[in-house]
Amino acid sequence: MNLQKNIKYFLLILVLFGIASPLQAGSDEDAITYRVRVMKGIGSNMGSIGDVLKGKVDHKQLIVHYAKAMNEASKTVTTIFKQDTRTSAKKTRSKPEIWTKWGEFEDAAKKLEDESAKMIAAAQSGDMAKIGAQMKALGDSCGDCHKPFREKKK
Numbered sequence: 614m615n616l617q618k619n620i621k622y623f624l625l626i627l628v629l630f631g632i633a634s635p636l637q638a639g640s641d642e643d644a645i646t647y648r649v650r651v652m653k654g655i656g657s658n659m660g661s662i663g664d665v666l667k668g669k670v671d672h673k674q675l676i677v678h679y680a681k682a683m684n685e686a687s688k689t690v691t692t693i694f695k696q697d698t699r700t701s702a703k704k705t706r707s708k709p710e711i712w713t714k715w716g717e718f719e720d721a722a723k724k725l726e727d728e729s730a731k732m733i734a735a736a737q738s739g740d741m742a743k744i745g746a747q748m749k750a751l752g753d754s755c756g757d758c759h760k761p762f763r764e765k766k767k
């Protein structure tokens with residue numbers, strides 16, 4: 614009998630959490646931590662491709678995987694920056710312009726998606742000259758968003 618009661622409570626808790634958690638917006642602090650981590654992942658994949666291009670490691674056949682990872686992550690950028698954290702006390706390099714010029718921010722994110730897709734194609738071609746040229750275009754797409762939307766490092 615007691616066990617049955619416990620099971621009922623357990624199920625109730627599951628239901629409550631299952632329903633309650635998606636409705637609650639995460640804190641601004643968590644949103645900032647999350648988006649910086651995703652961005653660092655993009656930066657890390659970029660660094661991995663860079664090391665191959667500089668000849669530090671001999672993994673040319675792996676470039677396509679990092680390009681794909683970046684392309685997938687790029688599709689999440691507008692979602693993870695949507696939460697307006699301008700009033701948060703947490704340190705962030707996100708500029709207010711992200712939310713005052715949201716359309717332009719979306720365009721910059723789309724550019725990253727397009728350029729990383731082109732990097733997948735270049736990597737699949739195996740043509741190192743093509744890959745090198747696309748690396749430059751991909752890097753430019755980072756700068757095109759960072760310049761207007763990311764605070765300079767202090």
Ligand code: HEC
Nearest residue numbers: 652653655656659705706707721722725754755758762763
């Ligand atoms: C659509 C806009 C946008 C694009 C495109 C973009 N970033 Fe970012 N990135 C940001 C913003 C905004 C921040 C600051 C986040 C914060 O601090 O809240 C950031 C932060 C970062 C960080 C975290 C480190 C730090 O000190 O802020 C790294 C690393 C990074 N970006 C790398 C890249 C690379 C590499 C690319 C291109 C392959 C790229 N980003 C493309 C907007 C963008």
